[in-house]
Amino acid sequence: MPAFILSRILQAIPVLLVVGFISFAMFAFVGDPVTAMLGQDYTEAQRIALVHKLGLDQPFFVQYAKFMWAAAQGEFGLSYRLARPVSGLILERLPATVELAMTSATLALLIGVPMGVYTGIRRNSFASRAFMVFSLLGVSLPTFLIGILLILVFAVLLGWLPSFGRGEVVHFSHWSTGFFTVSGLKALILPAVTLGLFQMTLIMRLVRSEMLEVLRSDYIKFARARGLSQRAINFGHALKNTLVPVITIVGLQLGGLIGFSIVTETVFQWPGMGLLLVQSIQVADIPVMSAYLLLISVVFMGINLVVDLLYYAVDPRLRMTRRVSANAP
Amino acid sequence: MTLLDVQDLTVEFPTRRGTLRAIDSISFSIGTGEILGVVGESGAGKSLTGAAIIGLLEPPGRIAGGQILFAGKRIDNLSQDRMRAIRGRQIGAIFQDPLTTLDPLVSIGRQLVETIQTHLRLSDRDAKARAIKWLEEVGIPAARARIDAYPHEFSGGMRQRVVIALALCAEPRLVIADEPTTALDVSIQAQIIELLKRLARDHGTSVMLVTHDMGVIAETCDRVAVMYAGRIAEIGPVVEVVRHPKHPYSEGLMGSIPSLEHRVARLRQIDGAMPRLAAIPPGCPYNPRCPKVFDRCRVERPGLLEADATRAACWLYDKAAAHV
Ligand SMILES: Nc1ncnc2c1ncn2[C@@H]1O[C@H](COP(=O)(O)OP(=O)(O)OP(=O)(O)O)[C@@H](O)[C@H]1O
Ligand code: SF4
Ligand SMILES: [Mg+2]
Numbered sequence: 001m002p003a004f005i006l007s008r009i010l011q012a013i014p015v016l017l018v019v020g021f022i023s024f025a026m027f028a029f030v031g032d033p034v035t036a037m038l039g040q041d042y043t044e045a046q047r048i049a050l051v052h053k054l055g056l057d058q059p060f061f062v063q064y065a066k067f068m069w070a071a072a073q074g075e076f077g078l079s080y081r082l083a084r085p086v087s088g089l090i091l092e093r094l095p096a097t098v099e100l101a102m103t104s105a106t107l108a109l110l111i112g113v114p115m116g117v118y119t120g121i122r123r124n125s126f127a128s129r130a131f132m133v134f135s136l137l138g139v140s141l142p143t144f145l146i147g148i149l150l151i152l153v154f155a156v157l158l159g160w161l162p163s164f165g166r167g168e169v170v171h172f173s174h175w176s177t178g179f180f181t182v183s184g185l186k187a188l189i190l191p192a193v194t195l196g197l198f199q200m201t202l203i204m205r206l207v208r209s210e211m212l213e214v215l216r217s218d219y220i221k222f223a224r225a226r227g228l229s230q231r232a233i234n235f236g237h238a239l240k241n242t243l244v245p246v247i248t249i250v251g252l253q254l255g256g257l258i259g260f261s262i263v264t265e266t267v268f269q270w271p272g273m274g275l276l277l278v279q280s281i282q283v284a285d286i287p288v289m290s291a292y293l294l295l296i297s298v299v300f301m302g303i304n305l306v307v308d309l310l311y312y313a314v315d316p317r318l319r320m321t322r323r324v325s326a327n328a329p
Numbered sequence: 330m331t332l333l334d335v336q337d338l339t340v341e342f343p344t345r346r347g348t349l350r351a352i353d354s355i356s357f358s359i360g361t362g363e364i365l366g367v368v369g370e371s372g373a374g375k376s377l378t379g380a381a382i383i384g385l386l387e388p389p390g391r392i393a394g395g396q397i398l399f400a401g402k403r404i405d406n407l408s409q410d411r412m413r414a415i416r417g418r419q420i421g422a423i424f425q426d427p428l429t430t431l432d433p434l435v436s437i438g439r440q441l442v443e444t445i446q447t448h449l450r451l452s453d454r455d456a457k458a459r460a461i462k463w464l465e466e467v468g469i470p471a472a473r474a475r476i477d478a479y480p481h482e483f484s485g486g487m488r489q490r491v492v493i494a495l496a497l498c499a500e501p502r503l504v505i506a507d508e509p510t511t512a513l514d515v516s517i518q519a520q521i522i523e524l525l526k527r528l529a530r531d532h533g534t535s536v537m538l539v540t541h542d543m544g545v546i547a548e549t550c551d552r553v554a555v556m557y558a559g560r561i562a563e564i565g566p567v568v569e570v571v572r573h574p575k576h577p578y579s580e581g582l583m584g585s586i587p588s589l590e591h592r593v594a595r596l597r598q599i600d601g602a603m604p605r606l607a608a609i610p611p612g613c614p615y616n617p618r619c620p621k622v623f624d625r626c627r628v629e630r631p632g633l634l635e636a637d638a639t640r641a642a643c644w645l646y647d648k649a650a651a652h653v
Contacts, residue, residue, distance in 0.1 A: 218424060218426060218429035219429060219431055219433070221385065221424070222422070222424055222430040222431070222492070222495075224385055224413075224416065225383060225416055225421070225422035225496075226416065226417040226422075226447070227413050227416035227417030227418055227444070228417075228443065229447065230413075232443060232447070236435070237434075240432075240434050240435070241434055244434070314434065315433075315434060316433070316434060316479040316481070317433060317479070
């Protein structure tokens with residue numbers, strides 16, 4: 001098992017190098033940080049001094065190596081826009097995005113999986129049909145539209161929930177959390193629903209179709225022929241088998257939550273990394289953009305690793321090495 | 330003594346273009362400890378008959394007529410729950426493909442224990458002991474050590490042994506084995522049939538054995554039913570049906586078996602194909618292919634008629650008409 005994890009981490013290194021190269025290439029070829037930082041009036045000497053200070057006069061690969069070395073230590077230099085270290089900016093925004101994504105993911109899983117199981121087992125019930133219609137809305141309406149509709153209903157018309165911001169937060173050293181204040185929790189609801197709705201309905205539909213597929217399989221028919229109770233069949237056999245393919249897609253979807261949070265954070269002015277990215281893109285704040293890109297790829301790889309480990313836990317066929325001798329005829 | 334008594338069983342599938350009658354009023358019985366073979370071309374209705382008996386017809390398929398008596402009591406009209414208690418406990422089933430009949434994510438020991446505990450009030454320890462006993466009985470070597478192994482850790486033949494253990498572990502009185510060797514290596518088929526035969530004998534279990542292998546029928550079964558287009562064409566003691574088939578269709582099937590000693594494994598191909606369910610001809614369903622067809626066959630449908638030691642659904646054996 002540790003060997004497995006180690007090999008996955010080693011496999012991730014080339015990917016990170018490539019993503020790092022793309023991030024770095026943005027530095028090298030997009031925009032002109034020097035003019036951006038100097039403003040309108042500057043002397044040639046000032047310009048050369050800044051170019052030297054930023055290391056832009058060094059050879060390309062030296063710059064790349066330096067960039068990667070610094071990135072590995074969490075150093076992405078100064079934000080062009082705010083002239084503050086990028087790492088600090090991101091750390092400041094990270095908790096908001098993580099809490100939002102986690103809440104959405106939890107909602108999506110806790111509601112999506114049971115609904116998928118239910119609609120799979122009770123295919124023809126009224127509730128199942130209602131869920132399916134509802135899920136169609138969830139997968140087809142764009143995120144920003146859902147956000148705006150929710151704001152319209154719950155913030156503007158009903159006035160129950162705030163339409164923007166994060167409410168009051170509590171600080172634990174570097175981490176700021178909205179989980180412990182009423183206003184923080186209230187502010188979380190609409191963005192979390194907006195962000196999670198798509199994933200939730202997707203998970204539900206996925207679990208449902210996998211469940212239907214599994215319920216048609218021979219081993220479920222045989223379980224019936226063995227006289228097992230409906231409950232034992234559905235939850236002891238069908239659900240477990242349903243989870244194997246569902247895990248991958250759900251893993252990727254949850255990674256996508258962080259990506260999708262850009263739209264949601266913009267709609268709700270949620271002070272997370274997505275909003276930071278949008279603000280940075282508007283002024284071509286390359287260091288922030290490349291740091292974001294690298295961070296997201298690390299997050300995706302982390303999720304992939306967790307997905308693989310889950311597979312490992314659920315599917316004995318992957319644990320082959322454990323007992324090879326048992327394979328004798 | 331009769332254990333299973335199927336009377337005029339009819340199975341239908343409602344479809345948009347009318348109702349398809351897949352099983353048309355078939356009757357047969359299986360005695361205690363008896364092995365009944367069931368043969369017939371693909372689509373003859375063998376599997377559906379088995380599914381109807383254990384109450385696992387897939388909707389929209391349904392029993393549209395007749396009744397099924399098990400140990401003297403009707404079981405075709407039981408509630409889902411009552412029928413569930415019969416499955417595995419009174420009537421077991423063995424499926425065709427052992428590679429797909431075992432849940433790949435659950436250890437074989439777990440699958441055995443859950444089956445045993447569903448039907449018998451046993452503690453975890455006793456259930457596990459029973460599971461090991463059954464694995465030993467079906468010939469899994471080192472059963473105690475391999476009880477926690479998963480299906481993929483076994484070969485196809487071994488998996489079918491596990492399936493047999495699962496079907497028999499609550500000691501049902503009847504087992505429906507639907508082509509239990511078709512998916513296996515030829516070299517293993519005989520072993521599995523031998524095992525099934527031995528277990529049935531040792532436990533006094535009745536068996537309904539569906540197979541395409543006439544050799545297996547000849548060596549294993551007491552009686553045999555030949556099915557054609559959802560009906561029984563002929564039924565009788567295996568020696569009679571194999572050596573002296575009365576129905577022209579059985580005759581065609583057996584034509585390729587020179588003797589019981591030199592068995593030829595597969596059913597012989599008969600010219601033409603069995604009609605689709607929607608296009609079964611009036612009269613005798615076999616009449617378009619029958620070499621002995623005569624006028625009456627195209628109009629009137631024959632029921633099972635006494636034909637020496639067997640019964641055949643063929644007008645050739647209509648005694649009332651014989652001396653006209
Ligand atoms: N869901 C269904 N809808 C309509 N017809 C069906 C359905 N299931 C089975 N049938 C029909 O019922 C008939 C009998 O099928 P069955 O599976 O019992 O055949 P079989 O004798 O077991 O054949 P095989 O040797 O191929 O296993 C076939 O003609 C088949 O087309
Ligand atoms: S009834 Fe007629 S057609 Fe049918 S099997 Fe007998 S002889 Fe052939
Ligand atoms: Mg079949």
